[in-house]
Amino acid sequence: MIKKVLSVFLVCLLAVALTACGSTASGEKASGSAKKSETITVKHELGTTKVPKNPKNVVVFDFGALETLDKLGVPVKGVAKGSALPSYLSKYKDSKYANVGGLKDPDFEKINALKPGLIIISGRQSSAYKELSKIAPTIYVGIDDAHYMDSFTKNAETLGKIFGKEDEVGKALDSINQSIDDLKAITSKDNKKGLVLISTGGKLSAFGPGSRYGLVYDVFGVKPVDDQIKASTHGQKITYEYIAKKNPDYLFVVDRDQAIGGDTKASKVLDNDLVNGTKAAKSKHIVYLDPEIWYLSGGGLLSMEDMIKEVKAGIE
Known part of the structure; x- marks a missing residue:
């Protein structure tokens, strides 16, 4: 009789454990799915763009944005090598960074092949915004000369939010x-x-x-x-x-x-x-x-x- 009761107890205990594990796995899966689908809405001069959090295969045309991402330790996939890269960004001449064209003539085919999660542009590429937006979420980070610091600060904070680097951006802006x-x-x-x-x-x-x-x-x-x-x-x-x-x-x-x-x-x-x-x-x-x-x-x-x-x- 005692053995029978003990057996029933163990079966129940195992069932509870499996249920708990299933719930945890389901919860983790749901959490992971929610995290994966998290997006940030970015309002910029050319429109409003929904950008995935921590996008992969980032393509950058604006050198100001490139240097900010470099300082923040954010990896990029493609850079506008068809134009003169500043010497302090010469590391991006390396073949591991794809050449996505010049500042005024993006290589749409190359960009599309990279399957970017985000494309970052500024003034010289503004006319290509619609075409680039068909490939991937595209944001404009050109500086507004009449409101330089507001524009500069907004761009830095936007990149910080997209890549989860808010604290680093905040410290850098405080120093500046x-x-x-x-x-x-x-x-x-x-x-x-x-x-x-x-x-x-x-x-x-x-x-x-x-x-x-x-x-x-x-x-x-x-x-x-x-x-x-x-x-x-x-x-x-x-x-x-x-x-x-x-x-x-x-x-x-x-x-x-x-x-x-x-x-x-x-x-x-x-x-x-x-x-x-x-x-x-x-x-x-x-x-x-x-x-x-x-x-x-x-x-x-x-x-x-x-x-x-x-x-x-x-x-x-």
């Missing part, structure tokens, strides 16, 4: 904002004025507040020598006489030719009596900014740190 505050503490007390220009093929264009390089004034606090320059992407064409007339205390120069492998050097273009007679030249405050950061990239967690350092060093 502190560096900007330190720089503004200097520029706020400085009555000297600056001018940002780009040199390309021997021709010069100037940029004012709200423009492509407006963050020098709008974010870093350098006072503009000319606040009437129309905000634009390509700048306002200027002459040596203009520079001499405005007579800036600081002259920040982006050498486009050096960024794209051209022959003309901005230092030679600006080596003339009119420019050499300015306060900037006399005080040795003609600052040649890193063209890879300022022209090819920008808008990422790495380049922003360097931009702050360059402007700060230029006015000290």
Whole structure:
């Protein structure tokens, strides 16, 4: 009788254990399924995109986003190698990273073959947004020059949310904002004025507040020598006489030719009596900014740190 009762007890106990295991497995499966299907809704300039959490085979066209993902340790599958990669991102020249075309001519066939979980683009690829969106979720992370820090911060935080790197992004942004505050503490007390220009093929264009390089004034606090320059992407064409007339205390120069492998050097273009007679030249405050950061990239967690350092060093 005792053996019979014990046998029944053991059978019941085994049934309970199996039920519990089944429930756990079912729960784990459900949890895993929910996790797998988790998405993030990203609103950007070109639309609204649902992006899977931690997508695989990421394709990146925007170098600012690429450097941010690099800093965060997020792997990518495809990069726009058809255009000049900044030297500090040269690791992506390796064959293990697929070449998905140039900044203005994406290789749709190659991208499709990669089966990407996410495609990241900016201004130069905006016209291809609809076509790329047919292949995979596509987000636009171009910088809004008129609201640089808001745009920059949003992009970094968006990438942080997609890849589960919110804490890392938060710490990086705190560090950058502190560096900007330190720089503004200097520029706020400085009555000297600056001018940002780009040199390309021997021709010069100037940029004012709200423009492509407006963050020098709008974010870093350098006072503009000319606040009437129309905000634009390509700048306002200027002459040596203009520079001499405005007579800036600081002259920040982006050498486009050096960024794209051209022959003309901005230092030679600006080596003339009119420019050499300015306060900037006399005080040795003609600052040649890193063209890879300022022209090819920008808008990422790495380049922003360097931009702050360059402007700060230029006015000290």
